[in-house]
Amino acid sequence: MPVFEHEGQSLYYELHGREGDPVVTIINGLSMRTSHWAPYFEQLPARGCRVLTYDMVGQGASSKPVLGADFDDHATMLAALHTHLGIDRPYVLGISFGGVVALKYAIRYPERTGGLIPVSTFSELDAQLEGHAVNLYQGLARVGFEFYLDLLMPLNFSNDYIEANRELLHVIKRVGASTNELYGIQNLMESLADFRSITPELERITAPTLILNAEFDCLTPRHLHDIMRRHIAPSRLVLVPRVCHAFTLEIPTLTSRLLAEFVQQVEAGQWQGDQSVWIAAEDPNAEPLLTYCDQDHLRAIPMPRSGSSDTKRQAGTRKQSAPDASKKKAAGAKKRSTADTPSKR
Amino acid sequence: MTESLEERQRRVKRHLRHGPPDAEDQTRITLYLQAVKGLNASVLAKLEWQPVDWLPYRFLHGQYYREMELSTLLGRATQWSSQPMIYMEAATLSMDLWSRTEAARYLPGFFEVDERFYGYLALSHAFMSVIRFLPMLPPSMDLDSDPFLSALKAIEDENGRQIQTQIRMLKDLDAGLSRQERERIVEEQRERVEGSFAELLGLLGQPAGATIERGDA
Numbered sequence: 001m002p003v004f005e006h007e008g009q010s011l012y013y014e015l016h017g018r019e020g021d022p023v024v025t026i027i028n029g030l031s032m033r034t035s036h037w038a039p040y041f042e043q044l045p046a047r048g049c050r051v052l053t054y055d056m057v058g059q060g061a062s063s064k065p066v067l068g069a070d071f072d073d074h075a076t077m078l079a080a081l082h083t084h085l086g087i088d089r090p091y092v093l094g095i096s097f098g099g100v101v102a103l104k105y106a107i108r109y110p111e112r113t114g115g116l117i118p119v120s121t122f123s124e125l126d127a128q129l130e131g132h133a134v135n136l137y138q139g140l141a142r143v144g145f146e147f148y149l150d151l152l153m154p155l156n157f158s159n160d161y162i163e164a165n166r167e168l169l170h171v172i173k174r175v176g177a178s179t180n181e182l183y184g185i186q187n188l189m190e191s192l193a194d195f196r197s198i199t200p201e202l203e204r205i206t207a208p209t210l211i212l213n214a215e216f217d218c219l220t221p222r223h224l225h226d227i228m229r230r231h232i233a234p235s236r237l238v239l240v241p242r243v244c245h246a247f248t249l250e251i252p253t254l255t256s257r258l259l260a261e262f263v264q265q266v267e268a269g270q271w272q273g274d275q276s277v278w279i280a281a282e283d284p285n286a287e288p289l290l291t292y293c294d295q296d297h298l299r300a301i302p303m304p305r306s307g308s309s310d311t312k313r314q315a316g317t318r319k320q321s322a323p324d325a326s327k328k329k330a331a332g333a334k335k336r337s338t339a340d341t342p343s344k345r
Numbered sequence: 346m347t348e349s350l351e352e353r354q355r356r357v358k359r360h361l362r363h364g365p366p367d368a369e370d371q372t373r374i375t376l377y378l379q380a381v382k383g384l385n386a387s388v389l390a391k392l393e394w395q396p397v398d399w400l401p402y403r404f405l406h407g408q409y410y411r412e413m414e415l416s417t418l419l420g421r422a423t424q425w426s427s428q429p430m431i432y433m434e435a436a437t438l439s440m441d442l443w444s445r446t447e448a449a450r451y452l453p454g455f456f457e458v459d460e461r462f463y464g465y466l467a468l469s470h471a472f473m474s475v476i477r478f479l480p481m482l483p484p485s486m487d488l489d490s491d492p493f494l495s496a497l498k499a500i501e502d503e504n505g506r507q508i509q510t511q512i513r514m515l516k517d518l519d520a521g522l523s524r525q526e527r528e529r530i531v532e533e534q535r536e537r538v539e540g541s542f543a544e545l546l547g548l549l550g551q552p553a554g555a556t557i558e559r560g561d562a
Binding site for chain 2: 065066067142143145146171174175177178179181182183186
């Protein structure tokens with residue numbers, strides 16, 4: 001079992017893929033562990049990326065200090081792990097809680113960040129997320145770990161996935177409760193107790209940044225990802241359709257392609273971090289994979305942007321306006337797709 | 346060479362793939378947990394003499410009664426073994442638990458918020474976080490339909506709630522100890538409990554009295 005010892009703590013990690021390929025380092029969400037990324041151990045190397053996953057202290061097979069660790073320690077320990085493994089400029093992906101660690105890492109170690117991939121995450125807490133965090137914490141502490149996972153299930157997964165995987169989710173829950181220690185996860189949550197917005201610091205991020213946000217992420221919704229897009233200059237925001245907060249577990253094939261194509265573009269010097277917004281195709285084999293988002297991406301109700309030609313158009317009959325609008329979008333999408341879609345290299 | 350706790354956990358996990366614990370293992374587990382809870386309750390009973398406005402009392406008072414409740418529930422749900430050697434092993438384990446954890450040092454006199462009290466809190470945290478059986482059971486095993494497994498689950502769920510008191514006090518209590526001293530105490534107590542728990546795991550799945558005959562219990 002590969003373990004890195006750092007200042008009295010053990011970090012369990014796994015490294016898959018060919019030496020010399022660019023490394024994607026994956027930082028878990030709160031109650032995840034390395035094995036949740038198993039599909040990526042094959043799919044990312046098949047697309048030319050090496051993948052490093054590890055359990056943060058408090059998680060899975062890593063140390064679980066009873067008195068907890070400071071939140072900033074997670075980024076420091078990751079930097080030490082990279083040094084230990086001889087990884088210079090990894091692409092750092094973090095999901096949810098791990099996304100905040102990834103942002104901190106990119107802010108603190110700009111020279112050691114080849115690329116940044118914040119997924120289903122946040123740089124500041126809004127009232128709703130704070131409410132969710134308090135509920136999850138109380139559920140964990142007052143009722144128990146399985147209840148905490150029960151609270152997360154409908155936030156993490158889509159209806160279709162839950163319906164199709166009821167038995168599997170039951171096993172996932174048991175495994176999660178068995179392999180994690182309640183106090184370890186609680187310490188991770190408590191390390192965020194003094195969390196202050198890092199949004200003002202995002203402007204220090206210079207690494208190419210791909211922000212991924214699921215269409216139906218009700219835990220860390222769109223506007224929190226948009227804050228990152230607006231404050232990180234070399235970024236793009238990609239919206240992932242029909243999935244929820246923990247979509248990396250649900251659609252690994254599409255996610256792997258999104259990650260690998262981002263890495264390939266950065267490596268080839270073709271990444272255009274222009275703070276634009278894109279929509280991923282549902283089909284992981286679609287060409288092009290991404291379509292430029294010309295709509296108001298902050299609304300759940302499909303609305304034209306204020307000031308766009310769609311708003312200026314007077315509402316005609318339903319029969320007339322709807323096809324016109326769709327034709328226009330398709331044309332716009334095609335134009336952007338051929339000009340600068342990230343799938344074109 | 347003696348197996349580590351992790352090796353023993355893996356061995357027991359492999360053993361439990363074949364089915365839930367038999368009467369011998371149920372008896373061993375129950376007597377061990379009752380010894381742990383009995384030890385903890387002995388210390389907690391003493392706290393009933395502390396002033397009611399002593400802050401830790403309010404938190405620990407409830408634990409005293411929960412420990413007794415869960416201990417008796419498990420006893421009712423256990424399929425007891427008829428082999429006397431199992432009970433001899435359990436008595437040996439219980440003595441080992443008391444001496445290994447030096448629990449007697451927490452019994453005399455009143456508690457003050459000091460190193461001794463902090464040591465007790467760290468010990469009771471270790472009891473609730475180290476001694477876990479559910480991670481060794483197959484995730485597909487139905488816990489609800491088996492009274493013994495269901496009681497074990499109830500204990501571990503309740504431990505998760507009860508441990509909140511220990512977590513809060515270990516982190517926040519001002520016992521005049523540095524962070525380094527607190528970490529040392531927590532680590533020492535965990536090692537003691539891990540050593541004791543490993544002794545129990547070494548017995549599970551073995552013929553009754555095997556370790557006594559070998560003289561290594």
